[in-house]
Amino acid sequence: MALAARIETKLDEGGKLAWIAVMVLGFIVFWPIGLAILTYMMWSGRMGCSAKRGPGRWHGAHKAAGYGGNWWRDRSPAASSGNHAFDEYREETLRRLEDEQDEFFGFLERLRRAKDKAEFDQFMADRKNRSPGTADSDTAEGPTPA
Numbered sequence: 001m002a003l004a005a006r007i008e009t010k011l012d013e014g015g016k017l018a019w020i021a022v023m024v025l026g027f028i029v030f031w032p033i034g035l036a037i038l039t040y041m042m043w044s045g046r047m048g049c050s051a052k053r054g055p056g057r058w059h060g061a062h063k064a065a066g067y068g069g070n071w072w073r074d075r076s077p078a079a080s081s082g083n084h085a086f087d088e089y090r091e092e093t094l095r096r097l098e099d100e101q102d103e104f105f106g107f108l109e110r111l112r113r114a115k116d117k118a119e120f121d122q123f124m125a126d127r128k129n130r131s132p133g134t135a136d137s138d139t140a141e142g143p144t145p146a
Contacts, residue, residue, distance in 0.1 A: 012046075016046065016047075019037075019041055019046050019047075022037060023037040023038050023041065
């Protein structure tokens with residue numbers, strides 16, 4: 001399964017043209033392979049217009065630097081469904097999910113910092129407890145004088 005995920009990632013990096021090339025090669029080698037690839041491309045949204053397509057490979061890329069921002073806030077406001085109660089419920093739910101997401105990413109950041117601090121403290125404790133004789137054996141010695 002990991003191999004399939006790696007192949008899919010490589011093809012996504014190549015874009016739609018890479019997917020089409022693999023599909024054509026699949027048809028040339030054995031037509032059911034090409035048909036399976038075509039079906040997968042249509043099912044996953046890699047084929048067709050982008051309006052039907054879900055979040056692409058760049059979805060959330062702006063958050064890579066610091067977990068900031070919310071993708072639904074950056075879009076234009078959602079069209080009204082005509083039911084005011086549902087629209088209010090949807091907006092409240094989105095606000096609640098946004099708050100939970102911010103809290104979760106804050107928790108992850110604190111967890112990473114705590115882990116880094118624990119690893120650093122362990123390194124410093126090991127270094128402090130190391131005897132002076134072992135420190136010389138860790139360093140590369142130059143040529144001995146004759």
